Amino acid sequence: xxxxRQTIIGPAGKSSWHSRKRWTSTDLSLIAxxxxxxxxxxxxxxxxxxxxxxxxxxQTLGVVLAGLVLGPTRGFAAVGLYLVAGLAGLPVFSGFRxxxxxxxxxxxxxLLAFPFAALLAGFLAVxxxxxxxxxxxxxxxxxGLTASLLTVHPLGxxxxxxxxxxxxxxxxxxxxxxxxxxxxxxxLAAGIALSVHRAFPRLLAPARRPKAGASS
Amino acid sequence: xxxxxxxLGLYVPGNSALHRTPLWLKVLLSVxxxxxxxxxxxxEATAAGLAVVTLALTIGAHTPAVQLGKTVLPLLPVLGLxxxxxxxxxxxxxxxxxxxxxxxxxxxxRVLTLTTPGxxxxxxxxxxxxxxxxxxxxxxxxxxxxxxxMRSIPYLAGSLLDVRDAxxxxxxxxxxxxxxxxxxxxxxxxxHRTGEALAARxxxxxxxPTPGA
Numbered sequence: 001x002x003x004x005r006q007t008i009i010g011p012a013g014k015s016s017w018h019s020r021k022r023w024t025s026t027d028l029s030l031i032a033x034x035x036x037x038x039x040x041x042x043x044x045x046x047x048x049x050x051x052x053x054x055x056x057x058x059q060t061l062g063v064v065l066a067g068l069v070l071g072p073t074r075g076f077a078a079v080g081l082y083l084v085a086g087l088a089g090l091p092v093f094s095g096f097r098x099x100x101x102x103x104x105x106x107x108x109x110x111l112l113a114f115p116f117a118a119l120l121a122g123f124l125a126v127x128x129x130x131x132x133x134x135x136x137x138x139x140x141x142x143x144g145l146t147a148s149l150l151t152v153h154p155l156g157x158x159x160x161x162x163x164x165x166x167x168x169x170x171x172x173x174x175x176x177x178x179x180x181x182x183x184x185x186x187x188l189a190a191g192i193a194l195s196v197h198r199a200f201p202r203l204l205a206p207a208r209r210p211k212a213g214a215s216s
Numbered sequence: 217x218x219x220x221x222x223x224l225g226l227y228v229p230g231n232s233a234l235h236r237t238p239l240w241l242k243v244l245l246s247v248x249x250x251x252x253x254x255x256x257x258x259x260e261a262t263a264a265g266l267a268v269v270t271l272a273l274t275i276g277a278h279t280p281a282v283q284l285g286k287t288v289l290p291l292l293p294v295l296g297l298x299x300x301x302x303x304x305x306x307x308x309x310x311x312x313x314x315x316x317x318x319x320x321x322x323x324x325x326r327v328l329t330l331t332t333p334g335x336x337x338x339x340x341x342x343x344x345x346x347x348x349x350x351x352x353x354x355x356x357x358x359x360x361x362x363x364x365x366m367r368s369i370p371y372l373a374g375s376l377l378d379v380r381d382a383x384x385x386x387x388x389x390x391x392x393x394x395x396x397x398x399x400x401x402x403x404x405x406x407x408h409r410t411g412e413a414l415a416a417r418x419x420x421x422x423x424x425p426t427p428g429a
Contacts, residue, residue, distance in 0.1 A: 023357075024411065024415070024420075024421070025411045025412075025414040025415045025419065025420030025421055026407070026408055026411030026412065026415070027411070028357060028360065028361055028364070028411065028414070028420045029361075029364055029407045029408075029410040029411040029414060029420070030404070030407040030408075030411065031361055032360075032361040032362070032363075032364035032365045032368065032407075032410075033364065033365075033368050033372070033403050033404075033406060033407035033410065034403070034407070035361075035365045036364075036365045036366075036367075036368035036369045036371075036372050036403075037368075037372050037399075037400065037403050039365070039369050039372075040369055040372040040373040040376055041376070041396075043373065044373060044376055044377070058392075058396070061392075061396070065400065069400070069404070081361055081362070081365060082365075084341060084362075085338070085341075085362060085365055085366075088337050088338060088340070088341045089325070089328055089329035089332070089334070089337045090334055090337070090338070090366070091329070092369070099322065099325030099326055099328060099329050100247075100250075100321075100325050101250065101318075101321040101322035101323070101324060101325030101326065102322065102325075103321070104250060104254060104317060104318050104320075104321030104322070105294070105318050105321070105322060106294060106298065106318070107294075163318065164298055164301075164314065165298075165302055165306070165310065165314045166301065167305070170301070188392045188393070188396070191393055191397075192392075192393065192396055192397050192400055195393075195397045195400075195401065196397075196400050196401055196404060199401045199404070200401075200404050203404070
């Protein structure tokens, strides 16, 4: 298994994440496979965590991972694709829910925030992985946590208020229940993302010159 | 690797009136019903909406009772909490309207997924996405990505369960690292293989003219 050599095809060989680049077929399949990964994590029963064994669902773990592993644009696309597939009716949301009916439900805000969480987490992750040589785990953890605090929780609370008819205070309280699990999941996502970047060092590389060659 | 046949949609094959209705009409009707009850915010509208979706599911789509239970049961905890909260703060009528409207929307959307095969739904999404061509999007690549997504879910879910079993055998079933890292790494490898296979067949490339080329 040595697929670190990135396929570079077509006129879009130079792929830099910040300019408006063309996605190669490898990018396309990374996006689709990560969307599928979020779906697989969302529909399987949660894993019991820690000594208390509280099961946590791993849907949000997949969302943060998509950003931390794929970077901002591909991460956003992967989570967006997952959302589109779910809204279209594939049973990919947690608890086998699906269809655009979830947009009327109280958890709609959380779902709609997911792509933006991946976007922000990916943006911060690229900064950290390019600049920092040490404390990368802390950096990625803070990137994921920042992204989820700035996007998932505000939009989630907004969804609870608008669709669930909760008072703002009650919505904030209801949302706070998810915070401890969120911290745990971001810590896990940072470690997992580091392992993946060690296995595939070129996933977020700027790839300015193809002469760098295979790095396996 | 384990099979996950139930992942490709909640479609129940059948020959009911709603199974034979074209997709666009079903989408139109269920969106209209959802927006109508949400806009009205009246108990009469919610009750009427609930009656319509119930009739659609039972008579229109001949939904088996088991499937109906599977649809409604996962919603009950959230709806119950909402009912209790709203009933306590605003009274029983707003509670019924809020929870009932959510139920109507979810069930109206579920009528679609129960009576339309998953692939047909995705084809519908790609069809709807055609206008993005005007702003530089590419609906064909979008459709390709959706197909890869559908194909990958059973593979990844099976791989997650296999790795979880392997971790359990080593006494590590509570470690998320041991249960998720191998899956993500193999998912990235799988995506690279799929990308190379697509490129080798000339699929998924961006064949629009390059600006400045």
